[in-house]
Amino acid sequence: MGFLSALPGAIALGLIWGLMAIGVYITYKVLDFADLTVDGSICTGGAVCAVLVTAGVNVWVAMLAALLAGAAAGLLTGVFHTLMGIPAILSGILTQLILWSVNLKIMGQANLSVSARTYGVVISQLEAGWAILILFGFVSVIIGLLYWFFGTELGCGIRATGNNPNMSRAQGINVGLNKIIGLMISNALVALAGALLVQYQGFADINMGRGAIVIGLAAVIIGEALVNLICRNFAVRLAGVALGGIIYYIVYQLVIELGMDTDLLKMLSALVVAIFLAIPYWKKRYFSGFHRKKAAKEPPAPPPEGGETAAQEPPAAAPLQGGQSDV
Amino acid sequence: MKRIKSIALAACMLTAGAISAVGLSACSTADYTVGILQLVEHSALDAATEGFRDALQARMDAAGKTVKFDYQNAQNETAACSTIANKFARGYDLILANATPALQACANSTTSVPILGTSVTLYSSALGLKDFDDNDPAATTGINVSGTSDLAPLADQAQMILDLFPEAEKVGLLYCTAESNSDYQVAQVAEYLAEKGVASERYSFTDSNDISAVAMRAASESDVIYIPTDNTAASNSALIDGICRPAGVPVIAGEEGICSGCGVATLSISYYNLGVKTGGMAADILLDGKKVSEMPVQKITKEECSYLYNAEICEDLGITPPQGYKAIGE
Incomplete structure (x- = not known):
């Protein structure tokens, strides 16, 4: 009973983190950039939203400002990576350190407190149903x-950049600029999720981002595993990522209802992510040989090696050609 | 593969269902269920939780009632606070929120379950209450929140610096800017020192990696160093000691834990007693039917604090233990 009545709160938090995970999806899956x-x-x-709301600024304006602040953070990582030649992971870590200050x-x-009892916020855990x-x-x-967006020429360029940067460059796509734009969109969404989270939990705290990437990745991976079985449409996959956040x-x-030892929670969530990340590798390592043999016997079957990669990014293929013909 | 995946998924869901069924059947039949949300494992916070449990349990035993404690630790992950608070908001008789983000998450989860905070310094800023005066001993929040504040007797601590080191010209204030309560304490102490004509300077670090560099500068530029009740400083007191003791600069600490690590002396509140006080409030609510919204937020008075000194550091620095102070650990 206790667990059922706690469900709305869990779903609302899951939606917020699902939105954050959609941001992670854009860098991690679309752009193939591990962005920390x-x-x-x-x-x-969260900080921008909290400061503006407590200063009496309209909450929607505060969320817009949070969105822009996130885009600026993404811009910084992009500049580190593309203009200064710093490896992807390190650029993210450097920006993360800068952002702490x-x-x-x-x-x-x-x-900073942004209690729903004092300030007019859009969502709050006090009203979990409305929040959902x-x-x-x-x-x-x-x-x-x-x-x-990802169907427009620019969006297709970003997806092409993630799929094959060398080929994209050869096609006249500005790879560096596309990476920067992708990072800006991703971090803008993450910051928007932060703004929503602050309103929902009623406070902003300097430690609130700790471990966010693991939750985001977990949501992305759970969502992929679920939705890949049903449909490979881009919008459905994004919805799957949000669903992944809810399931997480x-x-x-x-786990908390069952009274498990909370000391172990971080390790467990990291292990779940590690296992889900390993599954595609194991699949390729231990099952692809089987596919190859089968394909050799049946020539009309779709090419197995390409089949694996094409299955990962099918929506990129069709609109991409349209985009390229415009170039 | 698809089939294997879906079978695995179904198996996971079945297991989860089975575990939850077991979990639900294991529900206790105690008279009262109290949820305890503690932000992080930390000696001061642990002591407050322990004091709370001991005091409430004693009152329950005396009244012939039973109480079940559901202790949850958020591992310093503020996002986990909301999830745990979401659990406590339903079906629990009372919530103890230990530390500021824990209190904020709980206060934003329920308007009906009584919430008691502890180890929270300022209720006005923690809850965003504009009309709440932290210095008024009779101040109530007016909502379903009350509790105890760990605000140290700052003026007395500042006076202590002046009494112990009358010839000090400059006091260094060492603290972490990522701690919600340190800034306020440092500002109050600086104000008091300024009134008495003693100069002070802030030396702040943003996380444990910066401590040694900042502490070195503080030690070279100050006659005495003051450290408030700062969790980051508390966790790194051995590092601070390794810098200040060789430099011959005495440290006055905001609480006993920091003092035992790197301080010369302290006027310390006891987090265990703070928890005991909170436990008493919980018993008043559960057993005597007091209304949480009408209970003033309680503070530790100077009389409930103890003057302590660190024997080893005092001896190393050639400081005679002051009159009326007790050695830590005695």
């Missing part, structure tokens, strides 16, 4: 916008 900026930018979004300066203190409805709207609109938080809530 998110641990800092989720807090930046920046976030402290934005808030002026380590912790509003967040559902948020996630739907954002999935719609991203679906549209329902399981998390269940």
Whole structure:
């Protein structure tokens, strides 16, 4: 009974982290860039939103400002990587460190209250049912916008950059610029999730981004595993990532309801991510030989090696050609 | 592969269902269920939780009632606070929120279950209450939150610096800017020292990696160093000791834990007693039907604090233990 009544809260938190995970998906899956900026930018979004809301600024304006602050963080990582030649992971870590100081300066203190009882916020854990409805709207609109964007010429360029940077460069795509734009969009979404999280939990704290990337990756991977079975449409996959966030938080809530030792939680979530990351590798390592033999016997079957990669990025293929013909 | 995946998924769900069924059937039949949300494992916070449990259990035993404690630790992950608070918000009789983010998450999860905070310094800023005066001993929050504040007797601590080191010209204030309560304490101490005509300077670090560099500068530029009740400083007190003791600079600490690591003396509140006080409030709510919104937030008074000194560091620095101070650990 206790668990069922706690479900709305878990779903709402899952939607917020699902939105954050959609940001992670854009860098990790679409752009093929392991971006660790998110641990800092989720807090930046939260800090900007908290400071503006407590200063009496309209909450929607505050969320827009958070979005822009996140984009700026992504820009910084992109500049580190493309203009200064720093490896992807290190650029993200550097920005994350910079953001720790920046976030402290934005808030002026380590912790800031944005209680729903004092300030007019959009969502709050006090009204989890409403929060789910509003967040559902948020996630739907954002999935719609991203679906549209990644179908445009620019969006296709970003996807091509992630798929094969050398080929993209040969096709006249500005790979560096596309990486920067992808990082900006991703971190803007993460910061927006941070702004929503701050309102939902009622406070911003300098530590709130700690471990965010693991939750984001977990949601991405759970979502991929679920949705890949059903449909490979880009919008459906984004929805799957949001669903992954919800499942992560329902399981998390269940684990806490069962009174498991919370000391072990971080290790468990990291291990779950590690195992899910290993599955595609194992599949390739131990099952691809079987596919090859089978394919040799049946020539008309789709090419197995390409089949694996094409299955990963099928939506890129079709609109990409349209985009290229315009170039 | 698809089939294997879906079978595995179904198996996972079945297991989860089975575990949850076991978990639900194991529900206790105690008269009261109290949820304890502690931010992180830390000696001060642990002591407060222990004091709370001991005090409430004693009152329950005396009244012939039973109480079940559900202790959850958020591992310093503020996101976990909301999930745990979400559990406590339903079906629990009372919530103890230990440390500021824990209190904030709980206060934003329920308007009906009584919430008691502890190890929280300022309730006004923690809860965003504009009308709440932290210095008013009778101040109530007006919502379903009350509790105890760990605000140290700052003026007395500042006076202690002046009493022990009357010839000190400059006091260094060493603290972490990523701690929610340190900034306030440092500002209060600086103000008090300024009133008495003693100069002070802030030396702040943002995380444990910067401590040694900042502490070295503080030690070279100050006659005495003051450290407030700062968790990061507490965890790194051995490092600070390794810098300040060789430099011959005495440290006055905000609480006993820091003092035992690197301080000369302290006027310390006891987090165990703070927890005991909170446990008493919980018993008043559960057993005597007091309303949480009408209970003032309680503070530790100077009389409940103890003047302590660190014998080993005092001896090394050639400081005679002051009159009326007790050695730590005695």
